[in-house]
Amino acid sequence: DIVMTQSPDSLAVSLGERATINCKSSQSVLYSSDNKNYVAWYQQKPGQPPKLLIYWASTRESGVPDRFSGSGSGTDFTLTISSLQAEDVAVYYCQQYYNTPPAFGQGTKVGVK
Amino acid sequence: EEQLVESGGGLVQPGGSLRLSCAASGFTFSNYYMSWVRQAPGKGLEWVANIKKDGSEKYYVDSVKGRFTISRDNAKNSLFLQMNSLSAEDTAVYYCARDGGRSIGGSWYILWGQGTLVTVSS
Numbered sequence: 001d002i003v004m005t006q007s008p009d010s011l012a013v014s015l016g017e018r019a020t021i022n023c024k025s026s027q028s029v030l031y032s033s034d035n036k037n038y039v040a041w042y043q044q045k046p047g048q049p050p051k052l053l054i055y056w057a058s059t060r061e062s063g064v065p066d067r068f069s070g071s072g073s074g075t076d077f078t079l080t081i082s083s084l085q086a087e088d089v090a091v092y093y094c095q096q097y098y099n100t101p102p103a104f105g106q107g108t109k110v111g112v113k
Numbered sequence: 114e115e116q117l118v119e120s121g122g123g124l125v126q127p128g129g130s131l132r133l134s135c136a137a138s139g140f141t142f143s144n145y146y147m148s149w150v151r152q153a154p155g156k157g158l159e160w161v162a163n164i165k166k167d168g169s170e171k172y173y174v175d176s177v178k179g180r181f182t183i184s185r186d187n188a189k190n191s192l193f194l195q196m197n198s199l200s201a202e203d204t205a206v207y208y209c210a211r212d213g214g215r216s217i218g219g220s221w222y223i224l225w226g227q228g229t230l231v232t233v234s235s
Binding site (some may be wrong): 061 | 136148157158159160163172174175197213214216217219220221222223225226227228
Protein backbone atom coordinates (compact mmCIF):
# COMPACT_ATOMS: atom_id res chain seq x y z
CA ASP A 1 0.00 0.00 0.00
CA ILE A 2 1.14 3.54 -0.73
CA VAL A 3 1.75 5.70 2.33
CA MET A 4 1.38 9.48 2.12
CA THR A 5 3.43 11.50 4.60
CA GLN A 6 2.82 15.21 5.07
CA SER A 7 5.10 17.82 6.60
CA PRO A 8 4.90 19.74 8.76
CA ASP A 9 2.10 18.49 11.02
CA SER A 10 1.19 22.10 11.75
CA LEU A 11 2.29 25.58 10.80
CA ALA A 12 1.40 29.12 11.66
CA VAL A 13 1.70 31.83 9.06
CA SER A 14 1.01 35.55 9.20
CA LEU A 15 -1.97 36.79 7.22
CA GLY A 16 -0.88 37.64 3.69
CA GLU A 17 2.18 35.40 3.88
CA ARG A 18 2.88 32.15 2.04
CA ALA A 19 2.04 28.75 3.48
CA THR A 20 3.68 25.63 2.08
CA ILE A 21 2.66 22.05 2.82
CA ASN A 22 4.62 19.06 1.62
CA CYS A 23 3.42 15.55 0.84
CA LYS A 24 5.63 12.58 0.06
CA SER A 25 4.38 9.26 -1.30
CA SER A 26 6.12 5.97 -0.50
CA GLN A 27 6.25 5.15 -4.21
CA SER A 28 5.78 7.11 -7.39
CA VAL A 29 2.20 8.08 -8.19
CA LEU A 30 3.07 9.19 -11.72
CA TYR A 31 1.55 6.93 -14.36
CA SER A 32 3.89 6.76 -17.33
CA SER A 33 1.05 5.88 -19.71
CA ASP A 34 -0.79 9.17 -19.22
CA ASN A 35 2.00 11.22 -17.57
CA LYS A 36 -0.33 12.25 -14.77
CA ASN A 37 0.35 12.44 -11.04
CA TYR A 38 -2.50 10.85 -9.12
CA VAL A 39 -2.59 13.26 -6.19
CA ALA A 40 -5.35 15.44 -4.79
CA TRP A 41 -5.48 18.03 -2.02
CA TYR A 42 -8.36 18.80 0.35
CA GLN A 43 -9.20 21.45 2.91
CA GLN A 44 -11.20 20.58 6.01
CA LYS A 45 -12.60 23.09 8.46
CA PRO A 46 -13.92 22.06 11.90
CA GLY A 47 -17.27 20.30 11.76
CA GLN A 48 -17.26 20.19 7.95
CA PRO A 49 -16.49 17.50 5.38
CA PRO A 50 -13.34 17.83 3.31
CA LYS A 51 -13.44 20.14 0.32
CA LEU A 52 -11.53 19.31 -2.85
CA LEU A 53 -8.95 21.93 -3.80
CA ILE A 54 -6.59 20.31 -6.32
CA TYR A 55 -6.48 17.11 -8.41
CA TRP A 56 -3.93 15.71 -10.86
CA ALA A 57 -1.44 17.30 -8.46
CA SER A 58 -1.88 20.77 -9.95
CA THR A 59 -5.38 21.21 -11.43
CA ARG A 60 -7.41 23.59 -9.35
CA GLU A 61 -11.03 22.62 -8.78
CA SER A 62 -13.63 25.05 -10.10
CA GLY A 63 -14.32 27.87 -7.65
CA VAL A 64 -11.12 27.42 -5.66
CA PRO A 65 -9.25 30.72 -5.25
CA ASP A 66 -6.08 31.01 -7.30
CA ARG A 67 -3.99 31.60 -4.19
CA PHE A 68 -4.10 27.80 -3.83
CA SER A 69 -1.70 25.93 -6.09
CA GLY A 70 -0.32 22.42 -6.31
CA SER A 71 2.97 21.23 -7.70
CA GLY A 72 5.30 18.26 -7.75
CA SER A 73 5.77 14.98 -9.53
CA GLY A 74 6.67 11.38 -8.81
CA THR A 75 6.84 11.14 -5.03
CA ASP A 76 7.09 14.75 -3.85
CA PHE A 77 4.21 17.21 -3.89
CA THR A 78 3.47 20.65 -2.50
CA LEU A 79 0.36 22.68 -1.75
CA THR A 80 1.02 26.40 -1.61
CA ILE A 81 -1.25 29.12 -0.30
CA SER A 82 0.34 32.22 -1.78
CA SER A 83 -1.25 34.75 0.58
CA LEU A 84 -2.91 33.30 3.65
CA GLN A 85 -6.38 34.59 4.42
CA ALA A 86 -8.24 34.15 7.70
CA GLU A 87 -10.71 31.77 6.02
CA ASP A 88 -7.85 29.43 5.05
CA VAL A 89 -7.38 28.29 8.64
CA ALA A 90 -8.05 24.57 8.33
CA VAL A 91 -6.49 21.13 8.11
CA TYR A 92 -5.15 20.16 4.70
CA TYR A 93 -4.83 16.60 3.40
CA CYS A 94 -3.12 15.11 0.37
CA GLN A 95 -4.48 11.91 -1.18
CA GLN A 96 -3.11 9.43 -3.70
CA TYR A 97 -5.48 7.72 -6.10
CA TYR A 98 -2.82 5.89 -8.08
CA ASN A 99 -4.05 2.56 -6.78
CA THR A 100 -6.29 0.87 -4.21
CA PRO A 101 -6.46 1.50 -1.33
CA PRO A 102 -6.50 5.25 -1.91
CA ALA A 103 -4.58 6.86 0.94
CA PHE A 104 -4.59 10.21 2.66
CA GLY A 105 -1.76 11.98 4.39
CA GLN A 106 -2.08 12.53 8.14
CA GLY A 107 -3.06 16.16 7.68
CA THR A 108 -1.40 19.54 8.21
CA LYS A 109 -3.05 22.10 10.45
CA VAL A 110 -2.65 25.66 9.19
CA GLY A 111 -3.18 28.55 11.60
CA VAL A 112 -2.49 32.25 11.85
CA LYS A 113 0.64 33.54 13.54
CA GLU B 114 -27.87 21.04 -6.37
CA GLU B 115 -25.71 17.95 -6.08
CA GLN B 116 -26.02 16.49 -2.61
CA LEU B 117 -25.17 13.47 -0.48
CA VAL B 118 -26.95 12.89 2.82
CA GLU B 119 -25.83 10.14 5.20
CA SER B 120 -27.96 8.54 7.87
CA GLY B 121 -27.96 5.53 10.16
CA GLY B 122 -25.18 6.40 12.56
CA GLY B 123 -25.50 6.09 16.31
CA LEU B 124 -24.31 4.34 19.44
CA VAL B 125 -23.74 0.59 19.17
CA GLN B 126 -22.18 -1.93 21.52
CA PRO B 127 -18.96 -3.74 20.64
CA GLY B 128 -19.74 -6.71 18.43
CA GLY B 129 -22.90 -5.08 17.18
CA SER B 130 -24.05 -4.09 13.70
CA LEU B 131 -25.17 -0.93 11.98
CA ARG B 132 -26.28 -0.05 8.46
CA LEU B 133 -25.41 3.33 7.05
CA SER B 134 -27.25 4.90 4.13
CA CYS B 135 -26.36 7.71 1.78
CA ALA B 136 -29.03 9.41 -0.31
CA ALA B 137 -27.81 11.07 -3.48
CA SER B 138 -29.58 13.82 -5.37
CA GLY B 139 -28.90 16.38 -8.08
CA PHE B 140 -26.79 14.11 -10.30
CA THR B 141 -27.01 10.81 -12.15
CA PHE B 142 -26.01 8.46 -9.34
CA SER B 143 -25.51 5.43 -11.56
CA ASN B 144 -22.73 7.20 -13.51
CA TYR B 145 -20.29 7.28 -10.60
CA TYR B 146 -18.17 5.10 -8.41
CA MET B 147 -19.02 5.79 -4.78
CA SER B 148 -16.95 5.49 -1.62
CA TRP B 149 -17.15 5.54 2.15
CA VAL B 150 -14.43 7.46 3.98
CA ARG B 151 -14.22 7.67 7.76
CA GLN B 152 -12.61 9.97 10.29
CA ALA B 153 -12.04 8.95 13.89
CA PRO B 154 -12.49 11.76 16.43
CA GLY B 155 -9.61 14.21 16.13
CA LYS B 156 -7.88 12.05 13.53
CA GLY B 157 -7.29 12.03 9.79
CA LEU B 158 -9.21 10.62 6.86
CA GLU B 159 -9.32 6.89 6.08
CA TRP B 160 -10.83 5.39 2.94
CA VAL B 161 -13.06 2.45 3.86
CA ALA B 162 -14.61 1.03 0.70
CA ASN B 163 -15.74 1.80 -2.80
CA ILE B 164 -18.14 0.34 -5.33
CA LYS B 165 -18.28 0.43 -9.10
CA LYS B 166 -21.08 2.23 -10.94
CA ASP B 167 -23.14 -0.95 -11.46
CA GLY B 168 -22.17 -2.54 -8.15
CA SER B 169 -20.21 -5.33 -9.85
CA GLU B 170 -16.90 -4.55 -8.13
CA LYS B 171 -16.24 -3.64 -4.52
CA TYR B 172 -13.02 -2.88 -2.66
CA TYR B 173 -12.29 -2.55 1.04
CA VAL B 174 -9.51 -1.41 3.33
CA ASP B 175 -7.94 -4.45 5.01
CA SER B 176 -9.18 -3.51 8.49
CA VAL B 177 -12.85 -3.90 7.51
CA LYS B 178 -12.67 -6.84 5.06
CA GLY B 179 -15.08 -9.57 6.07
CA ARG B 180 -16.95 -7.25 8.45
CA PHE B 181 -18.24 -4.41 6.25
CA THR B 182 -20.23 -4.66 3.02
CA ILE B 183 -20.75 -1.79 0.62
CA SER B 184 -23.75 -1.86 -1.71
CA ARG B 185 -25.86 0.47 -3.80
CA ASP B 186 -29.36 0.75 -5.25
CA ASN B 187 -29.15 2.83 -8.41
CA ALA B 188 -32.94 2.85 -8.78
CA LYS B 189 -33.18 4.60 -5.41
CA ASN B 190 -30.01 6.69 -5.75
CA SER B 191 -28.69 5.21 -2.55
CA LEU B 192 -25.42 3.89 -1.18
CA PHE B 193 -25.16 1.63 1.85
CA LEU B 194 -22.56 0.33 4.29
CA GLN B 195 -23.46 -2.71 6.36
CA MET B 196 -21.11 -2.85 9.35
CA ASN B 197 -20.86 -6.00 11.47
CA SER B 198 -18.64 -7.06 14.38
CA LEU B 199 -18.01 -3.46 15.29
CA SER B 200 -15.22 -2.50 17.66
CA ALA B 201 -14.12 0.73 19.33
CA GLU B 202 -11.62 1.24 16.51
CA ASP B 203 -14.57 1.72 14.12
CA THR B 204 -15.77 4.79 16.02
CA ALA B 205 -15.72 7.62 13.50
CA VAL B 206 -17.68 10.00 11.34
CA TYR B 207 -18.50 8.11 8.15
CA TYR B 208 -18.67 10.15 4.96
CA CYS B 209 -20.11 9.07 1.67
CA ALA B 210 -18.13 10.51 -1.24
CA ARG B 211 -18.50 10.65 -5.01
CA ASP B 212 -15.70 10.22 -7.50
CA GLY B 213 -14.53 13.30 -9.33
CA GLY B 214 -13.20 11.37 -12.30
CA ARG B 215 -11.70 7.96 -12.89
CA SER B 216 -8.74 7.08 -15.00
CA ILE B 217 -6.21 4.24 -14.98
CA GLY B 218 -6.00 4.37 -11.20
CA GLY B 219 -8.70 5.61 -8.90
CA SER B 220 -10.22 9.01 -8.28
CA TRP B 221 -10.31 12.06 -6.17
CA TYR B 222 -13.51 12.88 -4.30
CA ILE B 223 -15.41 15.89 -5.54
CA LEU B 224 -18.63 15.61 -3.52
CA TRP B 225 -18.94 14.71 0.16
CA GLY B 226 -21.85 14.30 2.53
CA GLN B 227 -21.90 15.92 5.96
CA GLY B 228 -21.15 12.59 7.60
CA THR B 229 -22.83 10.39 10.18
CA LEU B 230 -21.23 9.56 13.54
CA VAL B 231 -20.82 5.95 14.57
CA THR B 232 -19.86 5.37 18.19
CA VAL B 233 -18.94 1.88 19.34
CA SER B 234 -19.02 1.69 23.11
CA SER B 235 -20.49 -0.32 25.93
